[in-house]
Amino acid sequence: MSMENSFQVNADEYLPLRDVVFNTLRQAILTGEMKPGERLMEIHLANKLGVSRTPIREAIRKLELEGLVIMIPRRGAEVAQITWKSLKDVLEVRRALDVLAIELACDRMTQEELQELYRACENFAEATKTKDARQIAEADVALHDLIVASTRNNRLIQLVNNLAEQMYRYRFEYIKDSSQHERLIQEHNDMYQSILRKDKESAARAVRKHIDNQEEAIIRQLQLERDSRV
């Protein structure tokens, strides 16, 4: 029956308001729609999103623990400043966890997943041709998700996703730079080949290089922003 179906879908789609608010605010922060230092005023947000203060507050608690907002006692929350230092800290940790992930992937990736990874590499190469940053970014995320997911380590998956998100804003700019595309395709292929050969050394090298390049690009990006401000 179609009615049963629609009810089931509704049941699946149920999300408490706090989670809707959480996702909304997180997205706004990660895309830069809400700027660092901007205050999150509860009544204001409640009116804007058409809910009461309660779900807003609960969403803020989660954002606080994720490091996206900081609390000032008796003053409220504001969007966390992203400093050079904090970005370097995130990248340092992410490098270690991405290396762990690809090493585990060498051990644990199944034949089917390897084939999927191969297709993801092709998809990414295809996407670069479209010059559509959104599409390229999605293909890139899909590829990395495949590697991380193959570790079967839920804690690792959660942490890597969280760390990757912190740099979302900058990666988006970086991925638009078509002069980097050939290099990215090459690096993805290196990773695929390394996992195929179960060669952890080589896989770790490829990932480190990948992150190093991303770090360089982000630093360039930040320097541009800083220069344009002065």
Next chain:
Amino acid sequence: MSMENSFQVNADEYLPLRDVVFNTLRQAILTGEMKPGERLMEIHLANKLGVSRTPIREAIRKLELEGLVIMIPRRGAEVAQITWKSLKDVLEVRRALDVLAIELACDRMTQEELQELYRACENFAEATKTKDARQIAEADVALHDLIVASTRNNRLIQLVNNLAEQMYRYRFEYIKDSSQHERLIQEHNDMYQSILRKDKESAARAVRKHIDNQEEAIIRQLQLERDSRV
């Protein structure tokens, strides 16, 4: 004036109720006072702790993001089950981050911090003689905190602390086992010596061995629990 003093102390000690509740509940979960699967009922907790539901709810949001409780939609929160798999996942990640931490420590630890680390090693050896598990555990935590803090990477510090906490319950049992004490002292000394020589290879080896031993001990512990249940 003594009055001013007491007010100042109060001001320093100010913590929102939600954070008091958060710490209380976290402690209760980590020490095993609240058992996995136990429900966290808001009114019940509110009465028990003498506060209203609001701070309870906000504390639960943070525990949820830390992975200590899980939310069941429209049913509420319960203490997360710690499965063998989830422990192995945590240990896998922790091993990688502890290796990262000690490698960074080799580069970044100052002379003063090295001296502190030396004293911490001595303190730990002293503590084992007291046979007081609490004191031994504290000395152990202090030592590891020194290493992690010397990385100056706040994100790393936060993550390692969080992961270490997940195993607190089991580590406590393990640290009481005095047959392990000599080995622990030796491993701590290895770490200290490696950092002193700025020998990352050796430092990483020492940490890996340290975590491997901990993993073994925890597995033994779990097996005992399982056997006693059947």
Next chain:
DNA sequence: AATTGAAGTTTTGTATACAGAATCTTAGAA
């Protein structure tokens, strides 16, 4: 005896009320 179902209870999800702290504004004095 087992199963269904309906009333009652419990618990969450959300909104709102209220007190106290912090910030802003404005009037008055130097």
Next chain:
DNA sequence: TTCTAAGATTCTGTATACAAAACTTCAATT
């Protein structure tokens, strides 16, 4: 004109109220 201080305003921190969902219990029916 500038600085100070009191009052007003805004915002957070906490408590409480209310509705809807889920679970429990117990009786009635098959």
